[in-house]
Amino acid sequence: MSTSSPEAVKKLLENMQTDLRSLSMECKKKFPPVKEAAESGIVKVKTIAARNTGILAALKENSLEVVQPFLMGCGTKEPKITQLCLAAIQRLMSHEVVSEAAAGNIINMLWQLMENGLEELKLLQTVLVLLTTNTVVHDEVLSKAIVLCFRLHFTKDNITNNTAAATVRQVVTVVFERMVAEDERFKGIVEQPPPVQGNTNRRSVSTLRPSAKDAYMLFQDLCQLVNADAPYWLVGMTEMTRTFGLELLESVLNDFPGVFLQHQEFSFLLKERVCPLVIKLFSPNIKFRQGCNSAASPAPVEKPYFPICMRLLRVVSVLIKHFYTLLVTECEIFLSLLVKFLDGEKPQWLRAVAVESVHRLCVQPHLLRSFCQSYDMKQHSTKVFRDIVNALGSFIQSLFIIPNAGNSTAVSAPAGGSGSGAQGGAQGGPGTGGVSGNLTTQAAFEYRGTWIPLMTVSVQGSAKATYLEMLDKVEPPSIPEGYAMSVAFSALLDLVRGITSMIERELAVEEEAAAEFRETHPAQAWQPQPGVHLVWEEMVSACWCGLLAALSLLLDASTDETATENILKAELTMASLCGRLGLVTPRDAFITAICKASLPPHYALTVLSCNTANLSSKAYSIQGHSVQIISPSSESHQQVVAVGQPLTSQPQGTVVLTAKNIQCMRTLLNLAHCHGAVLGTSWQLVLATLQHLVWILGLKPGMGGALKPGRAVEGPSTVLTTAVMTDLPIISNILSRLFESSQYLDDVSLHHLINALCSLSLEAMEMASGNNKEPSLFAVAKLLETGLVNMDRIEILWRPLTGHLLEVCQHPNSRMREWGAEALTALIKASLAYKHDPPLAQNQRLQLLLLNPLKELSNVLHADIRQKQLESVLQILQSQGDSLGPGWPLVLGVIGAIRNDQGESLIRTAFQCLQLVVTDFLPTMPCTCLQIVVDVAGSFGLQNQELNISLTSIGLLWNISDYFFQRGEAIIQELEREEEALQKRAQEKGETLNRPFHPAPPFDCLWLCLYAKLGEMCVDPRPAVRKSAGQTLFSTIAAHGTLLQQPTWHIVVWKVLFQLLDCVRASSTTADKEKIESGGGNILIHHSRDTAEKQWAETWVLTLAGVARIFNTRRYLLQQLGDFFEAWEVLLNHIQSAALSKNNEVSLAALKSFQEILQIVTPVKDSDRPCDAFAAMGVPPVLIDPFSASGPGRPLVRSDSLVERLTRYNGAELQAPPPGEESALEDSALWWSAWNTWYRTGTDSTRPPSGPTEKFSFIPSQPFLTALIQIFPALYQHIKANFSMEDLKKLGVILHGAVSVPISSDASPFILPSYTEAVLTSLQEAVLTALDVLQKAICVGPENLQVMYPAIFEQLLLFVEFSCKPPQYGRMETKHVANAKYNQIQLFAPAEWVALNYVPFAERSLEVVVDLYHKTACHKAVINEKVLQNIIKTLRMPLGLKYACPAESTWKLAVSSLLKVLSIGLPVARQHASSGKFDTMWPELANAFEDFLFTKSTPPDNLSIQEFQKNEAVDVEVVQLISTEILPFANFIPKDFVGQIMAMLNRGSIHSQSPSFTEAEIDVRMREEFSKVCFETLLQFSFSNKVSTPQEGYISRMALSVLLKRSQDVLRRYVEDERLSGHCPLPRQQVTEIIFVLKAISTLMDSLKKTQPENVDGITWAQVIALYPTLVECVTCSSPEVSSALKEALGPFKDFMQPPVSRVQNGES
Helix, strand or coil, X not given: CCCCCHHHHHHHHHHHHHHHHHXXXXXXXXXXXXXXXXXXXXXXXXXXXXXXXXXXXXXXXXXXXXXXXXXXXXXXXXXXXXXXXXXXXXXXXXXXXXXXXXXXXXXXXXXXHHHCCCCHHHHHHHHHHHHHHCCCCCHHHHHHHHHHHHHHHCCCCHHHHHHHHHHHHHHHHHHHHHHHHHHHHCCCCCCCCCCCCCCCHHHHHCCCCHHHHXXXXXXXXXXXXXXXXXXXXXXXXXXXXXXXXXXXXHHHHHHCHXXXXXXHHHHHHHHHHHHHHHHHHXXXXXXXXXXXXXXXXXXXXXXXXXXXXXXXXXHHHHHHHHHCCCCHHHHHHHHHHHHHHCCCCCCHHHXXXXXXXXXXXXXXXXXXXXXXXXXXXXXXXXXXXXHHHHHHHHHHHHHHHCCXXXXXXXXXXXXXXXXXXXXXXXXXXXCCCCCHHHHHHCCEEEECCEEEECCCCCCCCCCCCCCCCCCCCCCCCCCCCCHHHHHHHHHHHHHHXXXXXXXXXXXXXXXXXXXXXXXXXXXXXXXXXXXXXXXHHHHHHHHHXXXXXXXXXXXXXXXXXXXXHHHHHHHHHHHHHHHHHCCHHHHHHHHHHHXXXXXXXXXXXXXXXXXXXXXXXXXXXXXXXXECCCCCCCHHHCCEEEEECCCCCCCCCCEEEEHHHHHHHHHHHHHHHHHHHHHHHHHHHHHHHHHHHHXXXXXXXXXXXXXXXXXXXXXXXXXXXXXXXXXXXXHHHHHHHHHHHHHHCCHHHHHHHHHHHHHHHHHHHHHHHHCCCCCCXXXXXXXXXXXXXXXXXHHHHHHHHHHHHHHHHCCCCHHHHHHHHHHHHHHHHHXXXXXXXXXXXXXXXXXXXXXXXHHHHHHCCCHHHHHHHHHHHHHHHHHHHHHCHHHHHHHHHHHHCCCHHHCHHHHHHHHHHHHHHHHHHHHHCCHHHHHHHHHHHHHHHHCCCCHHHHHHHHHHHHHHHHHHHHCHHHHHHHHHHHHHHHHHHHHHHCCCCCCCCCCCCHHHHHHHHHHHHHHHHCCCCXXXXXHHHHHHHHHHHHHHHHHCCHHHHHHHHHHHHHHHHHHHHHHHHHCCCCECCCCCCCCCXXXXXXXXXXXXXXXXXXXHHXXXXXXXXXXXXXXXXXXXXXXXXXXXXXXXXXHCCCCHHHHHHHHHHHHHHHCCCCCCCHHXXXXXXXXXXXXXXXXXXXXCCCCCCCCCCCCCCHHHHHHHCCHHHHCCCCCCHHHHHHHHHHHHHHHHHHHHHHHHHHCCCCCCCCCCCCCCCHHHHHHHHHHHHHHHHHHHHHCCHHHHHHHHHHHHHHHHCCEECCXXXXXCCCCCCCCCCHHHHHHHHHHHHHHHHHHHCCHHHHHHHHHHHHHHHHHHHCCCCCCCCCCCCCEECCCHHHHHHHHHCCXXXXXXXXXXXXXXXXXXXXXXXXXXXXXXXXXXXXXXXXXXXXXXXHHHHHHHCCCHHHHHHHHHHHHHHHHHHHHHHHHCHHXXXXXXXXXXXXXXXXXXXXXXCCCCCCCCHHHHHHHHHHHHHHHHHHHHHHHHXXXXXXXXXXXXXXXXXHHHHCCXXXXXXXXXXXXXXXXXXXXXXXXXXXXXXXXXXXXXXXXXXXXXXXXXXXXXXXXXHHHHHHHHHHHHHCCCCCCXXXXXXXXHHHHHHHHHHHHHXXXXXXXXXXXXXXXXXXXXXXXXXXXHCCCHHHHHHHHHHHHHHHHHCCCCHHXXXXXXX
16 A cells, blocks of 8 residues: 555554654653643644645645654653654654655754664664655765764674664665666756866766765765775764775675766766775785795785775676776776786685686676777787686696695695585585595596596586675685685686677677678678677687686596586587687697597697697796696596507507597587588598597498498407497497588588598508508598588589599508498499489589599509499499480490400409490480490400400390391481581581591491491401301391491491401411310310411401302492492402412302302392382392281282381482493493402412422312302303403313312312212312303304304313323322222322312213214314314223223213214214315224224223123124214225225224133134124125225225235134144134134125125135135144134135136126
8 A cells, every 4th residue: 555545644644643642641751841742743733634635745844843742752762752753753754754854853863862872773774764765865964874874883782783784785775776766867858067177076076966966975985984084975984894895885886887887977986086995905915925924024014804805806896897998997907916816826715716706707708808809909908818818727727736835724624625624514515515535426637646626616607706705704714625726617617608609699690690681782792890800809819828728737637527528518619619710720729639638648640749739839837837738647547448459650559548538539529510610621630530539449431431330450459348339339420420410511611521531531541551551441431421411512522522532442452442432432323313403414514523433433453443333333324324314425434444454353244234234225325325335345345354245245236236227217316416516516616527437427427336346356366256246247237237328338348348358368367377275174176176277267258258248238239339340349359369268168168259249130120120129229128928928929028117218318329220331331340350350269279389299288179169160150141241262261271270179188088979989079060060051152142152162172072081191280199099999099008189080070071072062063163173083082092091991981981972973973074075174083083993993901800701792892883883974985085094994894803812811701702793793894895886986995895805815814824833833732812813714704705695796806706715725724723613613614615616607707897
């Protein structure tokens, strides 16, 4: 209820009246005046209440009168009355009904009471109420009230003292609060302050308002009092203490800083009065040095007094805190003093209090910033901020060096020193309150044997002091051990925390502003305020050295995990802050400190030691003790958690890691993780340290670069405690997260990280290359991790990253290499799989960038790396094959970068990749890469490590060609687009397009590359590859050649096919003839392939056949090329050189190819052909089996787009060449060229060796010669029109030569049939066929051809001679095989070469001759060239040899042939007798008859009688021919010839036989039948009446007379011999002869009997009769055979015993 409400007023009135009544009651007896006053007072109150509406105001107006009774009551000095009155007065006051005057009276009355020492507490209470309820008391009255309170403070009574002290404090506060309120009231009104004249305080007061003036006077007097001077305003003060004065000053300064800051007058007081006062009071503390107050000192020095000193420090704290801006210079002095108080020479308590004060400053970062701005950043000024920090650091270091020197109280304290004693309890136990036995668990610092416990002094961020608050203590307290250290430690941490959080907040604000600015003004650059940054940098620069020194020492000395954590956190935040501000040296220094702390003591790590060198110059010395920044000394007190191998080479053996090391490591990880962005070049330090730790802990990289615990490979294996074992996965996890977080770094920081990792890795590489130690893979693994998490901006780090990894891949240490490759390939795979934005397909540059390192790996020589590379290519193909696009050339380049020195497995892997590409990815890659695919496949074909791969790659090329064929249109379009672009680019640059096979269109070039590759493989050293490649090359050209444009065929022919032929020919001719031992293992090589030469021969065969086939099938197309004739010539030249090669296989194959190209028929004109498009290009229409076809047996042409494709390729090709001379001429030129080749081949191959033949001279094989000759008929068809006699001669030479070639004895069993049969060899057949073709052509040809007949006869007759006289082949020793007789000889004495059995051939030739003659006997040429004579002349040889012929059949055939020929030829001869063309023939014929009928050879011994009779029949046939064909026409026949015939018949009719016959055979062997026929013929013609000319008759008669004469002789000789021999029988011969003669005589007698008598010449008769006596003489002979023959001879004479006259007469006529 408020004091002004009606109820309150009513209550007040009631209370006042009650009080007055009570007062009058009390004073009734003793003090009547008082009673009266009280009663009149009641009336007065009632009157006021009744008259006024504003009762309170009226009361206040009349307060003098209302209060008067109570004042009088107090004046009585009666305790009871006084108390009642004071209570009443207080009630009035509280209702604010006391006027100023009344208040003055009240104070005066209170003063009297005070002087009388009455009701002291009540007085204080009344003063307080009076001053707090209203503001009526000012000026002197107020000062009097205040003095009253002060005086009460110094009474003897303790309670009064304390109450008075409290009241004073409150009153002082009230005074200042009134001033603040007054300022508030006047805030809006701007007053013009009068000019301040001079500095005197008196004058300056006039400008102040009333309350302000009071406050001013009060404060001024307080200063006077503390300074022990007389007050100006507080009149009546009798006594005052400094401590109380300082406390009051402090409370005013602390509670009302605004007053001092807003009013000049007050500020003036601060400067002029307070500060000098403080400085003056500090002097004993400053001068005092511990240990110097000995009796010997010249002047006594005032000892520092704890209560004043402590209060001064509190005042200083407040001054600095609130009025720093006003008192810059003074604060500098204060702060310098504070720093001095921390000196080791000062008393312990002073140091403790100073440290607490410093702590108070440390929790005010803004203040610290001001110091920095005001002092450190000014020239010629003390570096106050730096000094404070350094002082703290030195203070901490000094505690470790001189722990408790000179502190007597500390010495007397119990050993525990942490509040275990009584005073510890009294001081509120700032320590842990532990019992002294408990020391081990307590947190503490320990350094070089000095052990300092650590206490909890204050909550983080607030400086709750212990000793600064001990206002009741007069004596300096004892400081527990470790307290000062603990406060200093907190101060350090708070300092760091405050500064860093302040700067970071401001940085954050600035960054936000920058971001906003960028959004609103994107074009302009953000300009931060320069000053701010400078302050921050100066602050950090000023404090970092001291902080680092202190923190490092503490870190080293700390034994408590929490303390360590705090220290590390401080170092970490400082490092991060320095990083953000770009202060490299301090940042690196803090990081180095953490790094060193992470590693085992004395661990040699160059990165760190060089950094420390820079810092060691900044070490601080304290009293001559040089303190290192880091001096590891605390190993002994740390729990060892791990033992491992050092990564560096210097420390031998093992190193230990303590729990603290691990803790530091985690801080380091934390630093890198959270502040990676500001680490910059310090990444090097951080990562180097982590690498060593990871190594010592034995973490090894696993998949994706994450480190997993793994055992060390060599040396004593790493020992880890369970504690650290559980930590390891966490550490490994943090490590991974650290690198994962690199994705949040900006680009520059990321580059720093990558650079650091790379240089770490370089170091690791250097270390690993020298020795066999396992390398540290940390850097490589982490490069991989970093790359993997930064895929979204991989481009910016790709080059340094992969560039370095490529170096790693070339490292000699295999483990290192392996990881380099692992990292690189993992990155490439990941980067390709990553969903980039824009996708890789649209960002070709990036894709090529990503694939490039894969290509670079190909330059590494180590097989394991290449294996890795190829495996990853395989994986890339399997996962990203569809989207490689422009990356294909690189990928293919990698697959194709194989070398023969790489070993099989690599090649095998690479080949798997290629197979995958060809099977799955040809459609997805750009067509421009197809050529690369071809090249790569080719290079696999050419590698020599793995034959199967070479062969398979040829198969791949076939698949590729198929693909080209199927996707032709699409490929062409794409390639042509590409070509246009290239063309344009080339033109812009002014260059020419440079690609292989340039003029050809791009699609054709693709084919040409394919062909060229296959061509290269066709000359591979391995036969299998050559064979496969050859087959594939020709198959592809055959299958897909139609796709090429016409001009391209020119390149195919000249650059591919002929070039290939040249290479193969060259290789074949130079191939080694050494026998190849059977291949490795159990592979046997067939004897036909056991030399390189033979293997090359196979290749040559294949190649030549392939080229010939192409010429054959594509003839029409090729003919339209301008230089078909040259190409034809070149091809023929190849065929010729192959045919003449010294290898049967090649030569034979060459001829087959020759045959193939000659079987071409010239294309008919389009109009005459079905399906012309195909035919025109030599594409045989593909026929579907007629039975399966739809139509009735009509073949269908395949109906795909082939026709369109062909028409698309340059329609000109489809027009037939213009009919007319040109093409015919050209054609014949081709054929004649072929004929010349054939002729040269034939001549060279059949020419016998000139000199004496060596063993190895080459003799062509039979199949070769056969094939050669078989070519002629086909060839002849095309050249017959101009085939001349000259050519025929050439042909003859070749045919003769071919037939003359012997065969090798090895081959003879295959070529010759079994010896007993007589068959022609195929060669001989061919020769005859050739001649047959010729003669048939002549036969149907024009007249002028017939002149060739004689030449053909000549040729055939030459062959006929072979039957008796086999041809010689040079001077070669050969052995002739004629018939069974030689069989045995061959087996026992085999010769190198065997001549053929020519008999069947000769005989067949003879048959041909007879046949031919049969047809051509009447031809003019045949007559003119004396063909018949030649035939007879030739036949003479076998006829003459007869039994001496190599084969019996020969002479028999010769006879029958002669008979046939004569039966045709003689009539012709007779017909032309007059021309004389046959004159020379007759003697030849006569000789032939004679040679045959009277052969010089004897029949063989084993000839049977039947055979002999058969042979005789042949002789008889001949004689019969003479009798029918010759003698009847004697008049047309030369006389000599007839004479010869007669003589022959004559000789035949008295034939004598050889003496070799047995008796039994004699009559048969005598050829009696033959003799008889001869004789009969002779006789028949002797007595023929048809004799046309006397000449002929003469001849026959002459013959007869010769016969008779001879008979006479024989008989005579026989008789003579018979007589001489006596009883001895005559030789068998002679007996036979005589019998024969006798038989002839009897025959003659028969003939004479039959003949017309007039035909018989008289002389003949005379000779016949003259025989008779001789016959009679023979009667005496002894031989019964002769006798019987004689009887037969004598018998017929009886018919002529009585010759009739007429006959005689006729005979005479």
